[in-house]
Amino acid sequence: MKTPQPPSTGISLNEHLRAESKAPDDLRHLIIHIATAAKYIQFALRTTEAGLAGTTNQFGEEQVKLDVLSDKIIRQHLTESRLVASLASEEHDEIVELSPSAPYSVVYDPLDGSSLVETNLAIGSIFGIYAGSEILGRKPSQQVAALYVFYGPRTILTYSAGKGVHSFLLNDVGEFILLRGYVGIGDSAKNFSAGNLKAVGENEGYRALVEHWMEHLTMRYSGCMVADVHHIFSKGQGVFANVGGGEYPEGKLRLVFECGPFAYLAEQAGGAASDGTQPLTAKPITSITQRTPILLGSKEEVRRAEEMLG
Ligand code: AHG
Ligand code: MN
Ligand code: MN
Numbered sequence: 001m002k003t004p005q006p007p008s009t010g011i012s013l014n015e016h017l018r019a020e021s022k023a024p025d026d027l028r029h030l031i032i033h034i035a036t037a038a039k040y041i042q043f044a045l046r047t048t049e050a051g052l053a054g055t056t057n058q059f060g061e062e063q064v065k066l067d068v069l070s071d072k073i074i075r076q077h078l079t080e081s082r083l084v085a086s087l088a089s090e091e092h093d094e095i096v097e098l099s100p101s102a103p104y105s106v107v108y109d110p111l112d113g114s115s116l117v118e119t120n121l122a123i124g125s126i127f128g129i130y131a132g133s134e135i136l137g138r139k140p141s142q143q144v145a146a147l148y149v150f151y152g153p154r155t156i157l158t159y160s161a162g163k164g165v166h167s168f169l170l171n172d173v174g175e176f177i178l179l180r181g182y183v184g185i186g187d188s189a190k191n192f193s194a195g196n197l198k199a200v201g202e203n204e205g206y207r208a209l210v211e212h213w214m215e216h217l218t219m220r221y222s223g224c225m226v227a228d229v230h231h232i233f234s235k236g237q238g239v240f241a242n243v244g245g246g247e248y249p250e251g252k253l254r255l256v257f258e259c260g261p262f263a264y265l266a267e268q269a270g271g272a273a274s275d276g277t278q279p280l281t282a283k284p285i286t287s288i289t290q291r292t293p294i295l296l297g298s299k300e301e302v303r304r305a306e307e308m309l310g
Contacts (some may be wrong), residue, residue, distance in 0.1 A: 010177035013168050016167040020181075026103050027129070027144060030083045034106075034127055035176055037077035041070045041111075041125060042170065045151050051117035066117050067091060070110035073125065078106055085133035088092055088288045090257050095135055095288060104144070105130045107288075109257040113224025122152035124226025128261035135288070140260035141281035148261065150230045158183065158233060161269040165233065166187040183233045185271030189298035191238040192217045193228040196252050198244025204215065205309040206243050212308070213239075217301075225253065228261050232297045233269060241300035241310060243276065243293040251293040256285050259294045272302040276309045 011020075013035055017028040044066065050114040051066050071091035078084045084098045086105040106129055112128040113123040129145045130138055140146075147159035155170035156179065168176035192213040213219070220231050220238070232238035242251045255257050261274035263280035273296040274279040280294060295305040 005152070007238050010171070010175075012178075013159075013176040016166060016168075016178055017159075017161065017310045020166070021163050023145070023161045026083055027161065030081055030104055030106070030129065030146055030206040031145060031147065031159060031161070033077045033081040033083070034147065035149075037074045038125055038155075038157065039170065039174060040073045042151050042155045043148070044069055044073070045117075045123070051053070052120065065114075067114040073127070074108060074110050080209055086135055088135050090254065093289070097133075097307035100133055102133075103131065105135050107135060107252070107256045107260065109192050112226045112258065113222070114276065116222070116224055121222055121224065122150065122222050122227040124148050124150045124230070126226060126258055126261050128257070128264065135256065136285055139282055139284050140255070140263050141279075143260065146261035146264040148226050148230070149224050152227065152230075156230070158230070158264050158265065162268070165265055165269040167233070182308050183269050184236055185239045185266065185269045185298055186234060187299045189237050189239045189301040190217055191220045191231065191235065192301070193219070193221045193231070193238065193240040194229075195221070195223075195225075195240075195242035196245065196248055198247065199251075201241055201246060203243065203309075206241075206245060209241070209305055209308040212304075225258055225262070229266075229296065232264075232271070237298050239295065239297035241295050241305060243295070248291065250291040253291060253294055254288075255280070255283060255290045255292045259296075260285070262296060263294075270299075271297050272299045272308055273297075274302050276306055 017023045085102040088095050088107045090109040104267040115290040126148045128143045145161040150156045158167045167180040169179040244251045295302045
């Protein structure tokens with residue numbers, strides 16, 4: 001008689017955090033709580049009509065926006081973990097205190113690319129984890145871990161806890177299973193992603209840079225930072241930019257929840273992330289609404305961008 005087999009043979013996220021990243025138990029548990037929240041979010045994205053173009057719900061009522069719903073799901077899981085002292089979410093103007101003596105603080109963008117929900121293009125969630133209860137005054141280099149969850153045709157979670165960058169696929173029984181043990185970014189780029197492009201109207205350096213890229217590289221741009229940066233991680237090359245000009249003198253993206261976690265991940269993958277003059281991981285967080293220019297990806301192209309932007 002055959003003995004029933006376990007559903008999967010891959011390495012689970014929990015096992016990877018323990019055996020490969022050697023994450024302390026509290027940090028491992030916190031990341032598992034975040035991964036669980038992400039599974040609820042991906043389920044909500046798959047099953048609700050909310051936000052899709054041309055839909056109101058069946059009762060004609062106003063539906064909860066998916067970024068608000070995602071924020072609630074994450075906040076509930078962080079609260080129940082009892083491991084979070086403070087949190088900063090893109091959906092709140094202020095830092096929220098949860099359990100003051102808990103070991104970690106979490107910064108997050110619950111749904112990045114939320115304006116793409118109605119188009120059914122890929123979107124994501126971004127997280128950064130700091131030890132202690134302080135968020136302001138910290139630098140992204142002080143994160144003890146960062147991760148993003150990418151909701152595309154497949155759901156992929158990518159994390160670093162300081163020992164490289166690792167990717168997991170959400171499988172058909174709801175487990176995150178190791179997809180790539182080490183994600184790396186090579187020094188030279190073939191693809192570029194240029195956001196806040198209206199800035200070229202007044203930013204001559206950006207115009208010259210984008211013209212150089214148009215001649216020498218191939219554009220891949222979706223309008224969701226998670227998807228655009230995931231493209232770089234999965235292809236092992238590329239450059240992503242969102243620089244100042246026009247409506248956004250400091251660029252459109254926020255240091256604390258968007259650029260900080262991705263800067264940490266990019267460096268862990270062997271790439272670079274700069275605000276044009278300094279590594280983003282060295283830039284202190286002065287407020288949770290702080291925006292910053294960002295150049296991220298293959299080192300040679302980030303250097304070129306720094307030079308051309310002057
Ligand atoms: P959010 O949905 O969290 O507000 O973020 C959207 C962001 C980011 O994902 C993307 O890189 C950027 O907006 C797109 O900017 P452009 O409008 O300049 O393309
Ligand atoms: Mn965002
Ligand atoms: Mn968002």
